[in-house]
Amino acid sequence: MILTRIKTSKLILTVFFAALSVFFLLPLFWMLSAAAKTERDVWTFPIQWIPKEWNLVENFKAVWLGDVSFGLFYMNSIKIAAISTLATILISSMAGYALSKLEFKGRGFVFSLMLAFMMIPEQATLVPRYIMIKEIGLYDTHTALILMGIFSSYISFLLRQFMAGIHNDLLEAAELDGAGFFRVFWNVMLPLSKPILATVGIIKFIWTWNDYQGPLIMLNSTKLFTIPLGMQFFQEEFGTRIAVMMMASVAAIVPLIVLFLLLQKQVINGIAIGGVKG
Amino acid sequence: MNDQMIAGDSVAGANQKTYWTRKRREQWAGWIFIAPEVVGLIVLSLFPLISSLVLSFTEWNLVGGLSAIRFIGLDNFVQLFKDDHFILALKNNVWFTVGTVPLTMLIGIVLAALIHKKLYAKTYFKVAFFIPYICSTVAIAAVWQALYHPSKGPLNQMLMDMGMSNPPRWLVDTSFSLIAIMVIYIWQVLGYQIIIFLAGMSNIPEELYEAARIDGATGIQQFRRITVPLLGPTIFFLAITSTISSFKVFDLIKFLTNGGPNYASTVIVYQIYEEGFERFKMGYASAMSWALFLMILLVTSITWISQNRKVHY
Numbered sequence: 057m058i059l060t061r062i063k064t065s066k067l068i069l070t071v072f073f074a075a076l077s078v079f080f081l082l083p084l085f086w087m088l089s090a091a092a093k094t095e096r097d098v099w100t101f102p103i104q105w106i107p108k109e110w111n112l113v114e115n116f117k118a119v120w121l122g123d124v125s126f127g128l129f130y131m132n133s134i135k136i137a138a139i140s141t142l143a144t145i146l147i148s149s150m151a152g153y154a155l156s157k158l159e160f161k162g163r164g165f166v167f168s169l170m171l172a173f174m175m176i177p178e179q180a181t182l183v184p185r186y187i188m189i190k191e192i193g194l195y196d197t198h199t200a201l202i203l204m205g206i207f208s209s210y211i212s213f214l215l216r217q218f219m220a221g222i223h224n225d226l227l228e229a230a231e232l233d234g235a236g237f238f239r240v241f242w243n244v245m246l247p248l249s250k251p252i253l254a255t256v257g258i259i260k261f262i263w264t265w266n267d268y269q270g271p272l273i274m275l276n277s278t279k280l281f282t283i284p285l286g287m288q289f290f291q292e293e294f295g296t297r298i299a300v301m302m303m304a305s306v307a308a309i310v311p312l313i314v315l316f317l318l319l320q321k322q323v324i325n326g327i328a329i330g331g332v333k334g
Numbered sequence: 335m336n337d338q339m340i341a342g343d344s345v346a347g348a349n350q351k352t353y354w355t356r357k358r359r360e361q362w363a364g365w366i367f368i369a370p371e372v373v374g375l376i377v378l379s380l381f382p383l384i385s386s387l388v389l390s391f392t393e394w395n396l397v398g399g400l401s402a403i404r405f406i407g408l409d410n411f412v413q414l415f416k417d418d419h420f421i422l423a424l425k426n427n428v429w430f431t432v433g434t435v436p437l438t439m440l441i442g443i444v445l446a447a448l449i450h451k452k453l454y455a456k457t458y459f460k461v462a463f464f465i466p467y468i469c470s471t472v473a474i475a476a477v478w479q480a481l482y483h484p485s486k487g488p489l490n491q492m493l494m495d496m497g498m499s500n501p502p503r504w505l506v507d508t509s510f511s512l513i514a515i516m517v518i519y520i521w522q523v524l525g526y527q528i529i530i531f532l533a534g535m536s537n538i539p540e541e542l543y544e545a546a547r548i549d550g551a552t553g554i555q556q557f558r559r560i561t562v563p564l565l566g567p568t569i570f571f572l573a574i575t576s577t578i579s580s581f582k583v584f585d586l587i588k589f590l591t592n593g594g595p596n597y598a599s600t601v602i603v604y605q606i607y608e609e610g611f612e613r614f615k616m617g618y619a620s621a622m623s624w625a626l627f628l629m630i631l632l633v634t635s636i637t638w639i640s641q642n643r644k645v646h647y
Binding site: 062066067069070073074077080081083084086087090098099101103147148150151153154155158159160161162163166169170173175176177179180181182183184185186187188190203204206207209212236237238241262265266268269272273283284287288291298301302304305308309312313316317320323324327328329 | 357359360361362363364365367368370371372374375378379380381382383385386389396448449452453454455457458459460461462463464465466468469470471472473474476477478480481483486487488491492495521526529530532533578581582584585588589603606607610611616619620623624626627630631634
């Protein structure tokens with residue numbers, strides 16, 4: 057019964073598109089296979105998709121157990137991305153709560169100000185930010201990167217839009233029970249906003265993890281490098297050793313792909329909300 | 335007199351007790367909750383934007399310290415128009431936008447329409463096309479750098495196999511480096527466009543398509559007469575945001591070509607980086623930053639104005 061409802065034309069088109077999507081992802085398959093090969097076989101043509109001679113362990117060692125290890129870059133990236141994400145969520149959800157549920161003088165003005173802030177491109181502010189960071193002695197620290205990343209009018213706007221849709225009855229009920237505004241925020245607002253917080257959190261994490269420009273400008277010491285800067289460091293060190301570079305690329309990409317596959321619904325919804333309503 | 339004083343005292347006392355009315359508490363709570371974000375944005379976004387404007391009227395090599403700042407009026411802006419590298423960067427930015435935005439939007443809308451209506455396993459296709467978008471640009475750049483290798487890379491080996499004796503040398507070729515980067519960029523952002531279009535399409539009522547089918551409209555007619563017009567706001571949104579993001583392209587260029595060879599792939603953000611963070615010419619880099627900001631502002635306002643006139647929701 058079910059089988060008969062499957063349209064042949066739709067099925068053929070699906071198979072064709074499945075092939076197209078594989079073709080689309082070929083660069084990533086090439087990366088995976090090169091990461092497991094010897095330097096010589098990387099360039100063999102036609103491409104050996106399955107390595108003839110496996111060199112996975114050697115490449116792995118070069119990336120993870122060398123003098124400068126990718127493990128260090130990993131720890132730095134995890135630290136910065138985790139702290140930035142948590143702080144952004146806290147600051148932005150506070151702003152979202154104030155803008156959607158609290159009546160205060162100047163709210164309308166602040167809201168338009170936040171919308172205007174969304175128009176300021178980060179690149180136009182790089183030079184003074186860099187000078188400020190240098191002047192207050194935070195150059196070449198993780199704190200600088202975290203500070204630069206945790207204020208986002210865009211994320212506050214998304215949270216404000218979601219929170220505006222939460223019923224006031226729920227908040228009033230909590231107030232009748234004697235909860236102050238801080239309790240209402242923490243015990244009612246945040247739990248009710250979990251879906252959007254998850255979405256915004258994962259997106260912010262991905263952005264921070266992949267950020268290259270910020271660390272490039274704010275960091276100098278190799279031991280503080282994040283993964284994208286670590287990639288550049290490897291390019292300088294191993295420029296001709298493509299298999300090692302591909303192993304490093306795998307290391308940079310795989311955790312995010314796994315995270316994305318697990319939470320793809322949240323990520324895709326988040327991108328879609330931002331796109332349709334933003 | 336006495337009575338009045340007593341009355342006044344009691345009013346003051348009552349005022350103190352009732353000072354924290356619900357309204358006042360809410361007033362304070364509002365400001366406390368909004369404060370971190372607003373202060374942060376003012377200090378780290380608005381203030382730098384304004385300082386950047388001030389700096390753009392100065393000549394300042396950071397190495398000389400604060401005392402080395404010298405006001406030079408509009409000289410930096412005049413200099414911009416004489417700077418071959420900046421002019422080239424501006425041209426490259428325009429080419430980059432013209433070459434990537436319409437093409438990605440076209441492929442994106444067609445793929446999204448097919449995924450939305452004509453394919454099984456929608457989720458798989460969303461995910462598959464979206465993967466490059468979430469990957470670290472630098473890691474992706476490393477992969478493409480290998481694929482583009484002039485003599486040994488798979489791309490050129492394939493072209494040579496197909497009989498092309500002198501394939502382009504891609505990233506190291508002055509006439510191809512920008513195109514090579516555009517290809518990677520399109521590959522990377524296509525999934526984003528598909529997701530946004532799919533979100534827009536899911537808001538189009540199914541009845542419209544049913545009615546069209548009853549009237550005998552073909553799939554292509556439905557696409558042209560229903561999908562595209564009703565996606566107006568989405569198309570418009572993507573046109574602005576993609577144009578703006580294409581102005582800001584940097585990661586691929588820094589990692590792959592450093593703007594080269596011979597400035598063939600440089601763009602404005604790369605020039606800001608080079609002047610500001612490699613040559614420490616803070617004033618000049620700030621002038622470039624403001625040129626970029628004004629261009630983005632221009633694109634946004636033009637599209638805003640035309641949106642209010644033309645796009646029907």
